[in-house]
Amino acid sequence: MKMMTLFINGVIAFIFGISGISQDSSILSDNRDRVVTVPILLYHSIIDDSVVDSRYEVSIDNFKKQMEQLSYWGYSTISVKELVDHINKGHTLPPRPVVITFDDGYLDVYSNAFPIMEKYGFTGTVYVVANRLRADGFLQEGELETLLNHGWEIGSHGMTHTELTQNHDLVRQEILQSRLDLEEALGNKVFSFAYPFGSVDWYISHKVYDYGYSAAVGVGKIMQHSFGTVYNLSRREVQGDADLEAFADLLPWSNHFIPAPRRKYLPE
Ligand SMILES: [Zn+2]
Numbered sequence: 001m002k003m004m005t006l007f008i009n010g011v012i013a014f015i016f017g018i019s020g021i022s023q024d025s026s027i028l029s030d031n032r033d034r035v036v037t038v039p040i041l042l043y044h045s046i047i048d049d050s051v052v053d054s055r056y057e058v059s060i061d062n063f064k065k066q067m068e069q070l071s072y073w074g075y076s077t078i079s080v081k082e083l084v085d086h087i088n089k090g091h092t093l094p095p096r097p098v099v100i101t102f103d104d105g106y107l108d109v110y111s112n113a114f115p116i117m118e119k120y121g122f123t124g125t126v127y128v129v130a131n132r133l134r135a136d137g138f139l140q141e142g143e144l145e146t147l148l149n150h151g152w153e154i155g156s157h158g159m160t161h162t163e164l165t166q167n168h169d170l171v172r173q174e175i176l177q178s179r180l181d182l183e184e185a186l187g188n189k190v191f192s193f194a195y196p197f198g199s200v201d202w203y204i205s206h207k208v209y210d211y212g213y214s215a216a217v218g219v220g221k222i223m224q225h226s227f228g229t230v231y232n233l234s235r236r237e238v239q240g241d242a243d244l245e246a247f248a249d250l251l252p253w254s255n256h257f258i259p260a261p262r263r264k265y266l267p268e
Helices: 002-019 025-031 060-072 080-089 108-119 141-149 168-186 202-210 244-249
Strands: 035-037 040-043 045-047 057-059 097-103 125-128 153-156 192-194 215-217 224-226
Touching: 035 080, 045 060, 045 108, 057 060, 060 108, 060 244, 080 097, 080 153, 080 192, 080 215, 080 224, 097 108, 108 141, 125 141, 125 192, 141 153, 141 168, 153 168, 168 202
Parallel strands: 040 097, 045 057, 097 125, 125 153, 153 192, 192 215
Antiparallel strands: 035 224
């Protein structure tokens, strides 16, 4: 996995370098060496405690505690686009930036996660499967527009959530058509793509670039990002059974415990 990531990143850097493909050539000279530490968290569903039974489902109660701790630790949320604008263009980031992403476009992101995050001034990036836009239990245009209006980013998670490395013949439909459909439904540009199942190879990452995306996210452990990783940004999954200590381990700036106040020194 690591070798594959390095290989893909090298190839992407090569293509940008040799062919000079870029919106702005001044981007390359100044920013190619910039490495930034930003945790990108990956969630799926945020649901009632009583029905949590999967690594992909975090209870509302745990999610509340996690957001409260992020706020206490001094984190500010940014979108994937803001992270990439920092890498490519040097845009300023807030202190202790974190990206909070949600895959698959479940309705509970809107009904459960969004109000909790609002309380702390947090925003997220949600990756929607285009053909689920009007399906029960999934986010629809109205909710997505509300999220956009509150500073969220909406990205594509493919047309049908197909594992693309096993289906190269479907890339045009899954990667390009999903972007076009979402942009038409939302009246808003779709900036980034999330690889279904985190599955990516050389061909797929190139197609994401060819089909007009500016970034893509996968799954991994890395928190350092750079120009060479923009088309496979590593995200750390917050699993359903993660307690606060496990959550803290996913983050670069966190205290594992809050020490009790020291006793006052009493002279004898
Ligand atoms: Zn998914």
